Amino acid sequence: MHFEIQYNPAxxxxxxxxxxxxxxxAEASAMVSLSSQVDVATNTGPAGRGGFFQKARRGxxxxxxxxxxxxxxxxxxxxxxxxxxxxxxxxxxxxxxGPSLLIQASSYVAAPDxxxxxxxxxxxxxFLSGESLFxxxxxxxxxxxxxxxxxxxxxxxxxxxxxxxxxxVAFTEGIEYSIDKxxxxxxxxxxxxxxxxxxxxxxxxxxxxxxxPTEFGHTVxxxxxARSS
Amino acid sequence: MEHYxxxxxxxxWLRVKLRPGVELQGEAGAMVRMDPxxxxxxxxxxxxxxGFFYKIWALLVAFMRKVLGGETMFVNRFTSAGQGEIVLxxxxxxxxxxxxxxxxxxxxxxxxxxxxxxxxxxxxVRLGGLRTLxxxxxxxxxxxxxxxxxxxxxxGGVVPIxxxxxxxxxxxxxVAFDGALDFxxxxxxxIKSFLFSGEGLVCEFRGRGTIYVQxxxxxxxxxxxxxxxxx
Numbered sequence: 356m357h358f359e360i361q362y363n364p365a366x367x368x369x370x371x372x373x374x375x376x377x378x379x380x381a382e383a384s385a386m387v388s389l390s391s392q393v394d395v396a397t398n399t400g401p402a403g404r405g406g407f408f409q410k411a412r413r414g415x416x417x418x419x420x421x422x423x424x425x426x427x428x429x430x431x432x433x434x435x436x437x438x439x440x441x442x443x444x445x446x447x448x449x450x451x452x453g454p455s456l457l458i459q460a461s462s463y464v465a466a467p468d469x470x471x472x473x474x475x476x477x478x479x480x481x482f483l484s485g486e487s488l489f490x491x492x493x494x495x496x497x498x499x500x501x502x503x504x505x506x507x508x509x510x511x512x513x514x515x516x517x518x519x520x521x522x523x524v525a526f527t528e529g530i531e532y533s534i535d536k537x538x539x540x541x542x543x544x545x546x547x548x549x550x551x552x553x554x555x556x557x558x559x560x561x562x563x564x565x566x567x568p569t570e571f572g573h574t575v576x577x578x579x580x581a582r583s584s
Numbered sequence: 585m586e587h588y589x590x591x592x593x594x595x596x597w598l599r600v601k602l603r604p605g606v607e608l609q610g611e612a613g614a615m616v617r618m619d620p621x622x623x624x625x626x627x628x629x630x631x632x633x634x635g636f637f638y639k640i641w642a643l644l645v646a647f648m649r650k651v652l653g654g655e656t657m658f659v660n661r662f663t664s665a666g667q668g669e670i671v672l673x674x675x676x677x678x679x680x681x682x683x684x685x686x687x688x689x690x691x692x693x694x695x696x697x698x699x700x701x702x703x704x705x706x707x708x709v710r711l712g713g714l715r716t717l718x719x720x721x722x723x724x725x726x727x728x729x730x731x732x733x734x735x736x737x738x739x740g741g742v743v744p745i746x747x748x749x750x751x752x753x754x755x756x757x758x759v760a761f762d763g764a765l766d767f768x769x770x771x772x773x774x775i776k777s778f779l780f781s782g783e784g785l786v787c788e789f790r791g792r793g794t795i796y797v798q799x800x801x802x803x804x805x806x807x808x809x810x811x812x813x814x815x
Binding site: 364365442443505506508515516517518519522537538546547548549552554563565566567570571574575578579580582 | 591594595596597611612613614615616617618619620622624625626658660673675676677802803805806809810813814815
């Protein structure tokens with residue numbers, strides 16, 4: 356199978372082209388259209404991989420929808436089209452002989468069964484910054500479909516870089532990372548509006564998005580009427 | 585200052601190459617990525633030589649903005665010991681424009697549209713009248729003066745309009761305007777239409793100068809979303 360991406364950068368749409376018998380797993384809410392040769396099954400991940408707790412961990416800690424849908428091609432010419440919730444670009448990262456990929460949970464869209472998606476618990480959630488820091492770990496081989504809020508910049512990292520946590524989409528394993536405060540002190544970091552940053556070190560591939568979804572949510576959110584209950 | 589505006593017009597960000605001794609000031613929360621040698625410090629948005637009372641005033645405005653819904657009035661200043669790169673991005677989708685400010689000229693920037701500045705540019709908070717605060721349209725302006733670089737961001741596309749005479753813009757669509765222009769905030773057609781038309785407040789400009797107008801209005805997005813929220 357392969358992904359075809361159209362309408363980048365603002366309103367991207369990805370179409371998975373499946374050969375007979377092939378399948379793709381996607382975040383439950385991402386499906387836009389299905390051709391008639393596709394069977395849909397809702398499950399909690401690939402059959403036989405991981406027990407209930409591993410799957411629950413993926414769902415609740417990973418911040419991703421617990422249910423992923425599996426789309427399997429029954430006949431030739433099968434297609435599934437997928438779209439993220441927000442405006443922005445999508446990109447395909449090919450997994451193969453290289454390192455696996457750590458993906459910010461909300462940036463993951465879809466992957467074939469040959470890719471295993473697991474969670475890595477990243478410590479503090481929403482402390483001060485309100486930005487969740489949960490990464491899924493994608494390993495195996497095949498294409499992984501990622502989405503961004505805004506445009507995507509692909510960086511071949513060789514050295515050190517500081518990235519705002521809300522702008523990280525994914526990076527290859529092997530890059531050392533630590534969570535750090537943005538400014539000199541904690542109070543300063545809080546006032547700076549940056550909260551936490553990721554300090555990345557080493558060599559590998561890094562994807563970052565030009566907009567921060569949490570920041571957007573807060574900006575619009577404070578202007579909305581309060582929920583009555 | 586060496587800078588690049590990339591991924592525009594929908595998702596623009598600002599990439600700046602810092603040299604030693606040069607300082608970039610950016611809106612709080614705008615930092616996307618930076619080299620490890622770049623140092624960030626956080627300040628209240630007041631001119632560097634501001635007196636004590638101005639700082640109290642700035643703090644009060646910052647507090648009001650926070651309560652009434654708006655961004656913080658803190659800014660971050662970035663310096664680099666060696667060559668260092670930094671990227672800043674606004675919150676909403678849209679574009680960024682660069683404005684070279686020359687001595688003796690002023691630019692009024694809607695606070696949400698301020699992204700960054702460099703050189704001898706000073707930024708001061710100005711209120712466009714009390715009514716704008718209570719009207720919820722929040723025409724809170726930053727008065728930018730001095731000499732240097734200024735970057736402003738828009739929600740949606742941004743159009744520069746050369747005004748000679750008079751011109752009216754919805755307050756939610758104002759990005760920035762030349763300090764040489766006279767401006768007055770008013771409702772489109774009296775108090776009744778202000779309350780019932782949904783047309784909000786407008787700003788009437790007179791004189792000669794440039795106005796930067798954005799093609800989207802955050803208020804409009806909010807009022808579209810609000811009735812759709814679950815109760």
